[in-house]
Amino acid sequence: MSSERAKSLQEIEEQKKNKLRDVSYNRRILVVEDEPEIADSYRRLLGQPIQQRKQRRSSRGGMQKMASAGSESLEREKFIIDIVHTAEDALVRIEDSVDENRPYAMAFVDVLLGEGKDGIELVREIFSMDSDINCVFVTAYQDRSVDSIHDLLGQENSNRWDYLNKPFSDGEILQKARSSISLWNMRQQRDLKQQELxxxxxxxxxxxxxxxxxxxxxxxxxxxxxxxxxxxxxxxxxxxxxxxxxxxxxxxxxxxxxxxxxxxxxxxxxxKPSEEKKKHQSILAMQPLNEALDLMSHQLMSFEVNITANEDDVLTCEASSHSLVQVFVNLIMNAMDAMGESGRIDISLKDDGDWVEYRVRDFGPGIPEHIIDHVTEAFFTTKGNNGTGLGLAICREIVEIEHGGEFVVKNHCQQGAEFVIRVPKTQAWEGKSE
Amino acid sequence: MSSENDLSIVVVDDDALARSIIVEFLQSFGYSKIKQFGSGDQAIKYIQDVNNPVDLVLSDWEMPNGTGLSLLKAVRCNTVRKDLHFMMVTSQRSQERFKISQAAKWRVDAYLIKPFRGKVLREKVDELAQSAMRERAKQAS
Known part of the structure; x- marks a missing residue:
């Protein structure tokens, strides 16, 4: 019975692998070539004719017919290629592929298309419609320098196109196709992983x-x-x-x-913070600090907490109150952990030009110099199984990324660790949020 | 000759309302010699003066100015008071390992968890009081 189950698990694994191989690996190629002989050689190299692919549901009427009139679909081993002869057809194909979520991994584009159409202009348009596709220019004349194409397409697209001179060899076309396709798929994988991460x-x-x-x-x-x-x-x-x-x-x-x-x-x-509290808005700089102290008041009972704040009744900053409360709760917890049953915590708030500056200092043993640069890294902990090593990492993320501020950890020159948090008074750097 | 109600009890809690509830309960049980303090430090001062009568201590754990643990340590380190009966009152249900091990190390005689019914307080206090009386008798004989 257990072997049966093992077998079915194996089958599932196998199915998964096949699915990855067959479905998620994109081998679709678009060829834009107006000369029939050259289109023939793509056909010969990359694909063999297959039965008429089933007609796509036409959502755009006339345009669709225009596209299918002068084009054909071919398949060879691994590549699925569509060949079109004009820039207009190419754009229709690209638009369809994006709409239907069946994107092309790459396109071969003739630089000099008939009727004076420019392949480079076409690619620029293709890039604006499909943000992932790779293109390979194919030209009979060295009429465009690589640099001029680069200028036209821009730095941001520099790793999405390649260049090939006619007459090309079979090997060149095949390898360009393979490497462009593999590049497309690797990027997708990378994006997927990043997203998962x-x-x-x-x-x-x-x-x-x-x-x-x-x-x-x-x-x-x-x-x-x-x-x-x-x-x-x-x-x-x-x-x-x-x-x-x-x-x-x-x-x-x-x-x-x-x-x-x-x-x-x-x-x-x-x-469960209200949306209001999560939002960045003008708040009294002292407010999140007071809230955190309030929440921690019971734990802080056997600690001496000194607060120094000038103009705390007028000093404001643009911030998410809820996030800053988290920061202070974390820092206060951290300070208490550093000192054990009791001890002293000094907290200050001051106006520093465009910034408000908070300091939280404990009177514990301080942070050993050899680890001080690492304490805000995720998963760094000195607390063994009692800490996840994320507390300070989150504080830094909230201050630096969420608020565009500064988060500094240091040892006080006399005793204990000190955390300096600087938050800009206005979040202008981010552009006005709604 | 002497009854349990003659025992001198020290009650320590920084929360005045909680403290007065404990004191009133004790009075309703018949105990009348009760001394109360709002911090561990004040209680230490009182207990360390060996002229003050003390048989039983009921102390909260978490207080500013001298925790229940510092009070317990002071009692156990005092040669005259070291065997005092000591009851820790806490509302920490999930007592951290640290607290339990510390309290065990310094010999806590009883725990009482807030909130509690009068009946439970009475059972625990009476038990400690009887034990204190037995020891008093032993020392006298």
Whole structure:
């Protein structure tokens, strides 16, 4: 029974491989050539005629007919080639291929097409319609220098075209086709991997953000213990006591309920921020710091926290309040971890021209010099199994990438580690967001 | 001659409301010799004066100005007070390993988790009180 299952798993694996080979590897080639003899040699080299490909559903009526009139579809071993004779047909083919998500990996384009059409102009148009395709120019005359083509197509497209002189040899055409196709497919693979990577990264970041939520949750849990004691204890004592005690008891209970509601609201704000809070907008620079201190107040109970802020009631910056709260929660947690049960944390905020500057300093042992450059790298941790090594990496990402600010880690000249966060007062560098 | 209710109890909690609830519960159980403090440091000062009567300590864990753990350590390091009965009151349900190992190292006699019903407080306090009475009797004989 287990061998049966193994076999079916093997089959699935095999199917997967085939799928990759047959479907996702793109071998489609477009040939744009007005001279019949040369079109023949492409046909001979790259493909053999196949039965009429089933007519595509015509979404664009007349244009479609125009395209199929003077063109044919051929297939050889690995290549699937479409041959067209005019620039107009070529553009129709490209447009269709993009619309139908059956893109060409490459095109061979004659530089001098009939009726004075220019192959290079055509490629420029093709590039604007299809952002992935590679093109190989084929010309009988060296009428265009490689540099002039480069100038026309631009630096950004320089790795998407190649150049071949007529008369070409069979080998040249075949190899150009192979290498262009392989290049197209490698780029697709690369993009796919990058996309997967960035998705995995964002999943990782959001799960790491939940770690700081969990840390705050522990503090909230602790506070709730006290609040529930106010409620339970007072209720029980009121029942035992006289009637006039009861009124006082109920007042205490109601107050405790209000406190609990307030904590819950703050906590929900951290775990599930409103769109308003995530948005970059003008905020008091002190506000995210206060919010973080508020959230951490319970954990900070046995720590001495000194705050120095000038003009904190007027100093503003354009930022996502929610993200900065995350940064400060992380940094405060980090400072507490560095010191253990108790210790001192100095926090300052100051106006520095176009920037607001926060400093968070602990009075722990500081960061060993040989690792100080690495502490903001993802997965770098000194906490063994107690840390994911993402906390500071996220702080830096939020400050530098999300806010265009600066995130500096250093040891204070006297004692402890110091984190300097600079956030621009306006986010003009990014262009005005809606 | 002496009853458990004669025992002197020290209650330490930075949260005044929580503290008064504990004190009122203790009074309702019949204990009358209760001294209360809002921080570990104040309690240490009181306990270290050996003229002050102390039989049982009920302390919160997390407090500014002297945590429950620093109080416990001070008690255990004091030659006169080292065998005091000590109950830690905490609302940390998921007690981190650190806390448990630290508390075990410094011999906590009982744990009480906030919030609690009066009945539970009574059971734990009575048990510690009886134990304290037994020891008092042993020393007297």
């Amino acid at each position: 960035s998705e995995a990264r964002s999943r990782l970041l959001s799960s790491e953000r939940m770690v700081s939520v969990a840390a705050v949750a522990r503090g909230v849990g602790h506070e709730f213990g006290n609040i529930l004691l106010h409620i339970m204890g007072r209720a029980e004592l009121s029942r035992m006591g006289e009637e006039e005690d009861m009124k006082h008891g109920l007042d205490v209970i109601l107050k405790a309920c209000e406190t609990a509601t307030g904590i819950l609201e703050k906590f929900n704000g951290l775990a």
